[in-house]
Amino acid sequence: xxxxxxxxxxxxxxxxxxxxxxxxxxxxxxxxxxxxxxxxxxxxxxxxxxxxxxxxxxxxxxxxxxxxxxxxxxxxxxxxxxxxxxxxxxxxxxxxxxxxxxxxxxxxxxxxxx
Amino acid sequence: xxxxxxxxxxxxxxxxxxxxxxxxxxxxxxxxxxxxxxxxxxxxxxxxxxxxxxxxxxxxxxxxxxxxxxxxxxxxxxxxxxxxxxxxxxxxxxxxxxxxxxxxxxxxxxxxxx
Numbered sequence: 101x102x103x104x105x106x107x108x109x110x111x112x113x114x115x116x117x118x119x120x121x122x123x124x125x126x127x128x129x130x131x132x133x134x135x136x137x138x139x140x141x142x143x144x145x146x147x148x149x150x151x152x153x154x155x156x157x158x159x160x161x162x163x164x165x166x167x168x169x170x171x172x173x174x175x176x177x178x179x180x181x182x183x184x185x186x187x188x189x190x191x192x193x194x195x196x197x198x199x200x201x202x203x204x205x206x207x208x209x210x211x212x213x214x
Numbered sequence: 215x216x217x218x219x220x221x222x223x224x225x226x227x228x229x230x231x232x233x234x235x236x237x238x239x240x241x242x243x244x245x246x247x248x249x250x251x252x253x254x255x256x257x258x259x260x261x262x263x264x265x266x267x268x269x270x271x272x273x274x275x276x277x278x279x280x281x282x283x284x285x286x287x288x289x290x291x292x293x294x295x296x297x298x299x300x301x302x303x304x305x306x307x308x309x310x311x312x313x314x315x316x317x318x319x320x321x322x323x324x325x326x327x328x
Contacts, residue, residue: 104257143258143303143318156315190257202248203316205257 103127104206106191112212113181121176121209123191131155132174133192133203134166143190149174181213217241218306220319227326233291235322237304240285244306248316249278249289252301261302262289294326 106123113119125132133156134146147166148156154166163179178185191206219238227233237247245266250258264271264278264287271278277290291298301323305316 141320143305143316145315148315158315192257202260202263204260205250207255207257 104191104193104204106189106206106209108209109207110210110212112214115181115183115213117181118177118179119181119211120178121189121191121211123174123176123206125172125191125193125204127193127195127204129193129195129204130171131194132168132171133194134174134176135190135192135205137188137190137208139187146189147174147176178211183213186211186213216319217244218304218317218319220302220304220322222322223320224323224325227294227324229296229326229328230293233289233294233298233324233326235289235291235302235304235324237287237289237319238285239287239306241306241308241317242285243308244317246307247278247280247287248305248307249276250303250305250318252303252321258303291324294324296326296328299324299326 104125131150133148135143136146137143145158146160149168151171152168165177168174188208188210190208192203194203217240248263249261251261252258262273262276262278264280269280275291280287301321303321304319307316
């Protein structure tokens with residue numbers, strides 16, 4: 101019974117394509133995130149949503165657009181994919197924005213752009 | 215600009231011995247620190263945390279030590295077990311800042327040999 105689930109787990113696509121990664125959490129959390137782990141293994145936050153409202157939007161190209169239809173879902177849509185977008189994308193959630201809340205991660209989506 | 219640094223990319227320890235993973239940070243505003251454990255092809259899972267008002271937090275075989283003056287924290291695992299073999303990420307955050315915006319280190323790969 102996965103708490104934070106994301107699909108697809110693996111995605112290989114060509115440059116210029118548009119793709120989406122879906123994320124759902126069944127923990128009843130109010131806040132959801134997208135993190136990116138690049139080739140240098142750094143895990144960096146991309147976006148944070150609290151109750152469907154965008155809270156954090158780090159310096160991410162406009163080609164990346166998160167969409168939160170409800171507080172249990174946060175999907176990531178990427179337009180005009182580039183080679184440099186190849187990375188592992190982790191969805192995550194936490195109870196709220198309160199200090200010290202544990203963030204729970206999904207298993208990751210391995211995106212390869214060729 | 216790495217605000218959270220894990221200078222040892224890997225560590226090998228014999229089963230039953232102590233594993234010590236180190237983490238340094240540069241931002242004195244950080245006041246909450248976490249350790250995450252990650253197995254291959256899985257998302258990071260929360261292990262243990264410590265707030266800046268403490269210098270030690272213990273949970274079973276895992277203990278985190280915080281030295282604020284040195285801007286250094288460490289994770290001790292005693293005794294180490296083969297199942298502890300994973301990548302360990304140190305993370306830090308700031309209360310009142312972009313809550314949930316965890317800044318991660320690059321990780322240390324721990325191998326515990328039977």
